[in-house]
Structures are given as structure tokens and as C-alpha cells.
Amino acid sequence: MDKLSAQQRHANMAAIRSKDTKPEMIVRRGLWSRGFRYRLNHKRLPGHPDLVLRKYRTCIFVNGCFWHGHNVTESQMSDVRGKKDDVIESSECCKIPKTNREFWVAKIRRNKERDKEEQRKLAEMGWHCITVWECELKPSKREETLDSIAFTLNHIWLQDHGAKTIPYSQLEKESENYLKAAEGCE
Numbered sequence: 001m002d003k004l005s006a007q008q009r010h011a012n013m014a015a016i017r018s019k020d021t022k023p024e025m026i027v028r029r030g031l032w033s034r035g036f037r038y039r040l041n042h043k044r045l046p047g048h049p050d051l052v053l054r055k056y057r058t059c060i061f062v063n064g065c066f067w068h069g070h071n072v073t074e075s076q077m078s079d080v081r082g083k084k085d086d087v088i089e090s091s092e093c094c095k096i097p098k099t100n101r102e103f104w105v106a107k108i109r110r111n112k113e114r115d116k117e118e119q120r121k122l123a124e125m126g127w128h129c130i131t132v133w134e135c136e137l138k139p140s141k142r143e144e145t146l147d148s149i150a151f152t153l154n155h156i157w158l159q160d161h162g163a164k165t166i167p168y169s170q171l172e173k174e175s176e177n178y179l180k181a182a183e184g185c186e
């Protein structure tokens with residue numbers, strides 16, 4: 001017997017749906033289904049990356065376009081008082097409100113600086129960082145974005161571990177030795 005009223009059920013479904021469509025959840029499920037395994041919100045790493053893939057020494061940040069100022073143009077401009085100041089221009093997915101503009105510009109700028117600083121620290125610790133933007137996860141772009149993350153991860157792994165390429169000259173020498181050895185056997 002279903003004890004939930006239609007209304008309750010509707011509320012539950014809505015809650016589940018909104019949780020599932022969170023950008024971070026899309027990335028988690030997308031990578032999991034492609035065979036990647038990860039840890040979540042690693043508290044001891046700078047910036048608390050959303051996903052941590054130890055095998056790939058990679059941290060993934062899933063960023064909201066507004067809060068992290070995706071694609072905003074930062075230009076050095078002097079204001080009326082002749083003071084040098086960073087000015088941020090809105091982008092397609094980060095529209096800075098006209099009201100309280102200065103407040104938002106300062107806030108987004110701080111967030112961007114912090115992001116940069118945290119990723120610099122992670123790089124120093126030997127981690128790779130991937131930033132996934134919310135706008136890259138809308139339904140029309142989602143699969144392409146997830147495929148490209150998977151591609152990048154595999155590329156990183158190959159660079160870190162595999163692909164021990166033998167220089168061509170050495171390869172030539174080795175095959176020469178091999179031929180000589182083969183001749184010696186005859």
C-alpha cells in the first residue's frame with residue numbers, strides 16, 4: 001500500500017530530481033559510469049576538491065559559473081580617481097548584477113583569486129586539476145563534456161605512468177643488436 005499522498009510523493013520526487021541534477025552529481029555519475037572511481041570532498045586538500053581521483057593524481061572542481069566568474073574578462077583599468085583596479089566584465093554565463101555591482105565584482109574576483117591560489121598549491125603538491133563549469137553540463141553539452149574529462153584523465157594517466165617511449169635512435173640500435181644475435185645463431 002502506498003501511504004504517501006500524491007502531494008507528498010510529488011514533493012519527494014522534486015527533491016530527488018533537484019539533488020540528481022546538481023552539476024556535481026552529473027559529473028559523479030558520468031565518471032562512475034565510465035569506470036572512474038573517486039573520493040568526494042577531500043577535506044585535507046586545498047580548496048576541498050569535489051572529486052579526487054588518486055590513481056590519476058587529479059582533482060576535479062565543479063564550479064558554478066556565477067560564483068566562480070566563468071569567462072569574465074578581467075582588465076586592468078584605472079578608475080576615476082586614477083587608481084589601478086581590476087574590472088570584471090560579465091560573460092554569457094556570469095552576468096554581474098547591475099545593483100551593487102561593486103560588491104559582486106569584488107566577491108567574484110576574490111573567488112577567482114582563491115581558486116587560482118588553491119590550484120597552484122595543488123599543482124605544487126603534484127596534483128592535476130580539472131575545472132568543470134556548470135554551463136558545460138547542460139543537457140546538450142553534457143555527454144561531450146564528460147567524454148572529454150574521461151579523455152583528459154586517460155591522457156594524464158598515460159603521461160604519468162605508461163607510454164615509456166624509447167627514443168628512435170635507441171630503438172634502431174636495439175634492432176641492430178637483435179639482427180646480429182639472430183645472425184650469430186645461424
Ligand SMILES: [Zn+2]
Nearest residue numbers: 065070093135
Ligand atoms: Zn559557464
